[in-house]
Amino acid sequence: MGKIWAIFRKDLLIELRTKDSLNAMLFFGVVVLVVFNFALGSMHESMRSAVAGILWAAFAFSGTLGLNRMFVAEKENGCLQGLLMVPVDRGVLYLGKMLAAAVFMLASEAVIFVCCIVFFNLSVWGEIPWLALVFLTGTLGFTAVGTLLSAIAVNTKLREVLLPLILFPAVLPILINAVEATAIILNASDHASLRLPLTVMSVFTIVFATIGWLLFEHVLED
Amino acid sequence: MNDKFQSRLDAVLGIFLLLGMLAALYMALIEAPREKTMGDLQRIFYFHVPAGITGIAAFAVNFLSSVMYLLRKNRRWDHLAFSSAETGVLFFGMVLVTGPLWAKPAWYVWWTWSPRLTSALVLFLLYAAYLLIRNYIEDPERRARVAAVFGIVAFLDAPIVWFSIRWWRDLHPSPMLETGGLSPAMRPAFYVCLAAFQILLIYLLRRRYFLESMREEAEMLERRIA
Numbered sequence A: 001m002g003k004i005w006a007i008f009r010k011d012l013l014i015e016l017r018t019k020d021s022l023n024a025m026l027f028f029g030v031v032v033l034v035v036f037n038f039a040l041g042s043m044h045e046s047m048r049s050a051v052a053g054i055l056w057a058a059f060a061f062s063g064t065l066g067l068n069r070m071f072v073a074e075k076e077n078g079c080l081q082g083l084l085m086v087p088v089d090r091g092v093l094y095l096g097k098m099l100a101a102a103v104f105m106l107a108s109e110a111v112i113f114v115c116c117i118v119f120f121n122l123s124v125w126g127e128i129p130w131l132a133l134v135f136l137t138g139t140l141g142f143t144a145v146g147t148l149l150s151a152i153a154v155n156t157k158l159r160e161v162l163l164p165l166i167l168f169p170a171v172l173p174i175l176i177n178a179v180e181a182t183a184i185i186l187n188a189s190d191h192a193s194l195r196l197p198l199t200v201m202s203v204f205t206i207v208f209a210t211i212g213w214l215l216f217e218h219v220l221e222d
Numbered sequence B: 001m002n003d004k005f006q007s008r009l010d011a012v013l014g015i016f017l018l019l020g021m022l023a024a025l026y027m028a029l030i031e032a033p034r035e036k037t038m039g040d041l042q043r044i045f046y047f048h049v050p051a052g053i054t055g056i057a058a059f060a061v062n063f064l065s066s067v068m069y070l071l072r073k074n075r076r077w078d079h080l081a082f083s084s085a086e087t088g089v090l091f092f093g094m095v096l097v098t099g100p101l102w103a104k105p106a107w108y109v110w111w112t113w114s115p116r117l118t119s120a121l122v123l124f125l126l127y128a129a130y131l132l133i134r135n136y137i138e139d140p141e142r143r144a145r146v147a148a149v150f151g152i153v154a155f156l157d158a159p160i161v162w163f164s165i166r167w168w169r170d171l172h173p174s175p176m177l178e179t180g181g182l183s184p185a186m187r188p189a190f191y192v193c194l195a196a197f198q199i200l201l202i203y204l205l206r207r208r209y210f211l212e213s214m215r216e217e218a219e220m221l222e223r224r225i226a
Helices: A002-018 A020-039 A045-076 A079-085 A090-120 A125-154 A159-186 A191-219 B003-031 B040-072 B075-107 B115-135 B140-164 B184-225
Strands: none
Touching: A002 A020, A002 A090, A020 A045, A020 A090, A045 A079, A045 A090, A045 A125, A045 A159, A090 A125, A090 A191, A125 A159, A125 A191, A125 B140, A159 A191, A159 B115, A159 B140, A191 B140, B003 B040, B003 B184, B040 B075, B040 B115, B040 B140, B040 B184, B075 B115, B075 B140, B075 B184, B115 B140
8 A cells, every 4th residue: 555655656746846747638628628619519508418528528538648648758767667676566556657647637627627617607516526426436447447558558669649549449438437427417317327327437447447456567568 | 289180170161161151141142031021131130140249259269368378478379369359350340331231221320329339339449459559569479468458458348338338228139049039930041150150260260370370480580580
């Protein structure tokens, strides 16, 4: 646990000092919101459910940007070599990085969501705890697969270009359920129907975090 | 097993495959009765469904050989994993082509985002991504390990995709064999087609496997000369 925390803290410290990925993630997320607004034309009240989709598209795109930076930066200055020499289990490395990626994503999601409220005139103040729960579960699932696949992508010839190609088909279950759950909240539907998407997302997260923890050593360069 | 035995086995399999395919064509296009409402259009079913079942079988082979590779680190498992992913993508390609061809006249749309269609497409994309990853890693040992990890992720993802969308209304016909929706007169044609597709899978897997082994051997010899 302490080791996971050390890796997590290291990533967080680097990010807080440089703010490289967070700035890019935030900016890109907001740009995606703007692009979708024009792509779909002006929105009516009845198109609330489309907002959930747009929101998660923005989260996913900006999240991919963050995931890419995570290992590219490590490779640039030989930091990955150093990390690999540390006598910890590779699974611990994976969990630490996954949590750090989740925190970055959640931070940028918060800002993107505020922009979304403004752009699409949402009134959801009472629903914030529920939305936070959905964002948290979805983000953990996204980074559980994303961290593993990001490590795969940076070690190929295509580098970070490959990540979106392999990540989006793999995280589709998370995106489908996250959009579904967010739409339920935004449409002020019955909260009981949130149970199914939340369960699927949790199962997905647990399955893929376990796989990542077990198999991470195989995708790292040695 | 020596090479002579293998090549004889290939020849025997090839003959079975030829006979099986001719029989499948005859059964599906001529022997099987014409469907009452859809007419001859229904005959695409004899190719669509066996291709889907065979594709899933190929992906299952990919999953098992990926796990075996990570456990044993034997190159043979990697060759088998690669061959099965490629073959599976081929079969799912057939499913995704024959499906819309049938759907346009039957449903009046090429495509709809129903659970079955969506999960079939996602499965196809996942294994296309698998082939893409292999393409961009040069070191054979690394490629094998990384691909094995992705093969495991892809196969475990498939059931979750299916579950994720299960609350959607499905336009796709339900499994005909389990529900008894397939008339007994049509069954022989279906089973002959399924058998022919299975032989095709085994045949393609074997050929692709040997090709991959030879390609790697040639690569190693080349490296030794250089």
